[in-house]
Amino acid sequence: MKRFLFISCFLIAGQLAICAQELIITVDAEKIEAHILQISEAEVQYKKASYPEGPTFIIATDKIASITFANGEVQTFHQQNAVEEKKTQQYESYELMTKSGSYYSYGNVTMNKAQYAAFLKQNCPAAYQEFQSGDKLVHAGIGLLVGGLASEMIGLGIYSAAVNMALSGNSSAVGIATASSAFFWIGGCLEIACIPTWIVGGVRRKNSVNTFNISCAKRTEVPVSIGMTIGSNGVGLALKF
DSSP, rough: OOOHHHHHHHHHHHHHHHHHHHHEEEEEEEEEEEEEEOOOSEEEEEEEETOOOOOOEEGGGEEEEEOTTTTTTTTOSSSHHHHHHHHHHSSSSBOOOHHHHHEETTTEEEEOHHHHHHHHHHHHHHHHHHHHHHHHHHHHHHHHHHHHHHHHHHHHHHHHHHHHHHHTTTTTTTHHHHHHHHHHHHHHHHHHHHHHHHHHHHHHHHHHHHHHHHHHHOBBBOOOOEEEETTTEEEEEEEOH
């Protein structure tokens, strides 16, 4: 009788050992009933509980959220909630101002220069001030260019008059010709000065976009969502807002 009880207990213990299994929960919330063979820093080797004599499977530890062992002990891994983290990265983004040619885009709105200036004035004073400063420099550069061309045209007109006077024997032609060279020189200086003025103004207008994005861009609204959360206590639903 004692021998029968001993054999029965031995068989039951053996059956429990065979049935003992671990539960692997992946970061994608997949449950794998398994017999763990080996756990290393980089991977876990296991056999499926439903097919213990089958092939050995390998899964990287960064794909595992937790492992529940047969004795109830739970081992968690460093990436317990990759799915939820991915959702967070997807929702927590910023709407940025962009510039394409002479048009500006923010969200679903496209604006010309005047509309963009009005938008900055209302929503981002720092960017508006930079845009206005650059715009004034651009217009100043255009003014210098026009002034230089006008001065050269005046000089050309005076020089033509001096040539005609010289052909007619007028002795004042030399003095008039000298005056025309002064207009040419002034015109050249104005045209040279317009280049850096125009460039600096254009750069400031363009930088107003970066100023807006850094100082005044608003984070997009995070919608309410329900996602899967994996932790040391198991798998559950989490409300995100």
